[in-house]
Amino acid sequence: MTNLKRMLLAAALGLPFAGQAMAQTKIEGLHVWTSASEVGALKVITDKLKTMGFEWQDSAVGGANGANAQQALRTRVAAGNPPAVMQFLGFEGLGWAKEGVLRSLNDLYAKNSWKAALPPVMLQFLEQDDSFFSTPINMHRQNWVWANKAVFDKAGIAIPTSWDELIASAEKLKAIGVTPIAMSDESWQIEELFESMLIDVNGPDFYKKAAIDLDETALSSPEMIKTFELLGKVRGLHDAGFTGRDWAAATNLVANGQAGMQIMGDWAKGEFLAKGMKPGVDFLCFPTPTATPNYKFVFDTFGGFKIDNGDIAKGQDAVAEAIMDPEVQKKFNLIKGSIPARLDVPMDDFDDCAKRSFSDRVAAIKDNAIYGSLTDGFAVEPRFSGVFQDVVGKFFVTDMSAEDAVKSLVDGINNAR
Amino acid sequence: MATNAASLATSSTPLATNARSFRRQHRIGRAVIYGSLFFMAAFYLMPLWVMITTSVKHLDEIYAGSFIGLPQQISFDAWRTAWSEACNGTACKGLKPYFINSLLLTIPAVIMSTGIGAINGYVITKWRFPGSNVIFGLLLFGCFLPFQAVILPMAQTLGILGLAGSLPGLVLVHTVYGIAFTTLFFRNYFVSIPDELVRAAKIDGAGFIRIFVSIMLPAALPIIVVSCIWQFTQIWNDYLFGASFTAGENAPITVALNNIVNVSMGRKEYNVDMAAAMIAALPTLFVYVVAGRYFVRGLTAGAVKG
Amino acid sequence: MSRPTPLSNRIEHWLPRLVLAPSLLVVLVAVYLFICWTGWISLSSSMIVPKYDFVGLNQYVRLWSTPRWHTAVFNLFVFSTLFLALTTGLGLLMAILLDQKIRVEGTLRAIFLYPMALSFIVTGTAWKWILNPALGVQKVINELGWTSFVFDWIAQPTFAIYCVVIAAVWQSTGFAMAIFLAGLRGIDNSVIKAAQIEGASLPRIYRTIVVPMLRPAFLSVIVLLSYIAIKSFDLILALTNTGPGSATEMPSTFMYSATFRRDQMGVGAASAMMMLMTVAAIIVPYLYSELKESRDGH
Missing domain, CATH: 3.40.190.10 (Periplasmic binding protein-like II)
Structure with missing residues (x-):
């Protein structure tokens, strides 16, 4: 753990990639979405992000049921070069949150009362040690x-x-x-x-x-x-x-x-x-x-790594806000086939299966x-x-x-x- | 190397042709030889056939169950999509940018690992010192390291060096793990160059560097070809290191190819997959087909005389 | 004139060592230090990220209590043996046939060599279809009229590993062929001529004279093929993805999924150490004999 922190710190101190991300406040997102509908849905989020003044820098690593992306993430954290934003499914985010490398989104959750807008069963995957670390975009039904x-x-x-x-x-x-x-x-x-x-x-x-x-x-x-x-x-x-x-x-x-x-x-x-x-x-x-x-249920969330850079932190907040935007959730899920994570999104435009x-x-x-x-x-x-x-x-x-x-x-x- | 070329040109296994019965036997023998060679060639071409036909088929035709067999309609749309339109995540620029990344990465890594291998082989065979064989042994064992085991410590090292997530970092990794094989190639080759040649040059006053440049390198052309082909194939086709040590726009072609091919949830575009695979393989195919002749010649010239 | 050695001579003396030093240093770090690191992790409780504590041989016990690991070890044994035997045998046969003054040699050589150039990420898909009983060889032959023909190894947990062997042999034979061909071209023709004049048949000449002369080629082929066998990873993932029911698991895929998918970094490191020890047990004696021989030779 302390090792990780030290690495992250070392990374933040004057290594080239930190500066690289700063130039146009690009927010790098590592995710596993590679198919047409997945990418189409992701674009809803990134378009919204653009209107908020941040550019999405895409790092897709598909395949092997997510193992390839997990491997990429692990090597990048080990190298002290984590992506600004990472897609998490299930316990993936919790593992990293336990290591203390994810940024807390508690202020945003409190300010926007997101907790009340989400199904209670979701919260256990978004929160570790009283700190929210990710925001959910959708919910798939498995059965x-x-x-x-x-x-x-x-x-x-x-x-x-x-x-x-x-x-x-x-x-x-x-x-x-x-x-x-x-x-x-x-x-x-x-x-x-x-x-x-x-x-x-x-x-x-x-x-x-x-x-x-x-x-x-x-x-x-x-x-x-x-x-x-x-x-x-x-x-x-x-x-x-x-x-x-x-x-x-x-x-x-x-x-x-x-x-x-x-x-x-x-x-x-x-x-x-x-x-x-x-x-x-x-x-x-x-x-x-x-x-x-x-x-x-199965759902996709995005969380941000602690990176010592104010602009990136702002971008990570923007990603969270974009994801939790009801309109974004609606448009995203119309393309992806799932339903919004939020309980308060009107379902009128969705098909019968989604309803x-x-x-x-x-x-x-x-x-x-x-x-x-x-x-x-x-x-x-x-x-x-x-x-x-x-x-x-x-x-x-x-x-x-x-x-x-x-x-x-x-x-x-x-x-x- | 003239002798090699000559031996290649005149190589043959003469057959007894005196008696008439021998000639008949000969003809049957030839038929058997050609028959088995063509049979094997057909077997070897089968996957290529599947890949090419699939890449020119319409997607609906494939989903209708036609995986093997002739296409009803030939279309090169999939090739165009794969080259310039296919999406790697949200970036829909096809394989083109990653193709260039791979070139930028493979060429320096091949040159560096081959160069270092050549010098190492030279020292180990012609400037032996106590312990040089042990060093060779240590280098060689590196060939058999399972790469999955070194990803994390290597990532930490690249982080310390400030090369994380960059192409130079990946070039370094490939060079480091390529040294073992290139050293092996050059060592086995240089062993067959007589020591007397080097000794004579030393007496004439030539130094370490001069002997390498003016005696060893000119003689090493065939093995340089072998080493380059081997390294080029290994590095160009590498996925594991590419996915580990680069990100996003810096990714090599295999990572982009994997993203196009390995769609986790969604419709697989098999024709684009196959076209993309063919495109990704073009440089290595080119190297093998064009340089294949030199490859065998290079191996003949000494690489196998371990 | 007993002056100290001139500077240039001393440089000449140290230069070879200096030139070799960076490679040695890099390999000491990137191979041996990393092996030590992996060894350390295998004795720790590491899960999602490296932890530097000590739990004894717990991870090794856990590893050997995992049925999938047993499958992986067994498969590596079966796969390596068959792969080495078939690739060497077929490669030699191809080389001998190609060495009979074949008219289209260049084309055939390219056909046998091309699989080596392709990445398995996608040739795996082509093979998957060819081996699939409902899409590939079986279907085609059934449609030709032989309806009882069955070739569904890839769907059978006990036979699927042989499908992996087939695809791997397909990929690497060309390489073995090239090395053998080179070896054959290096053999003096007069030896063969002499034997023919004495009336020996061609197969006999090859068996008793030519093949034994190819010993160095055999060694090169076996080293290169062992390297390929140990590293077979893309091949498994693309062709069977370790299925059906983990039946084609290999140590490399096991290590990968333990470390990167199942948050069992300690177990993954333990499996890496087992692999390394196995490789060392086979390779070190070989290296030793090779190097000893070459020292004797000079």
């Missing part, structure tokens, strides 16, 4: 089913109300020669499916105990075994080409009618919209089936049924969520038994503690 309406109609399938029903409907899809579930053998994509089952079948309280508190009794419980058994039933419901498939390619199978449905977060929506398909008419979006309605997401979020907050997504790093720290990913991924592609899966999950979690 969605995306279905091709024409295919569902042809097979005579209604929207399923339980996982058993959903798996049973697969037979009808097979009967009309359609791949029931579009997916990939990438571990994280399988985990999206698994974590939905985990909360849907066992209820939000169990999800909290197992996936967030990492309670050993919950992790080794029969409920856990049951969940793996349920996941095992999906093994035969995908096509042979699922190996190494991108999630977007899987979404396209659904859009083309080659597959019936996909279980994926609402970043998948853009694929349907890009083809001119309309929600409710051409494709269906509905939450993964459950008797205990719940909401699983559903918004109203479900309000209900889930009231019912205490809103939790962070395990796959996308909002449930537990990466060293634990990685274990879930390893075990779930391996379970699905091999003939591992549910009991063995639970055992290696418990062992793996304990080994990482």
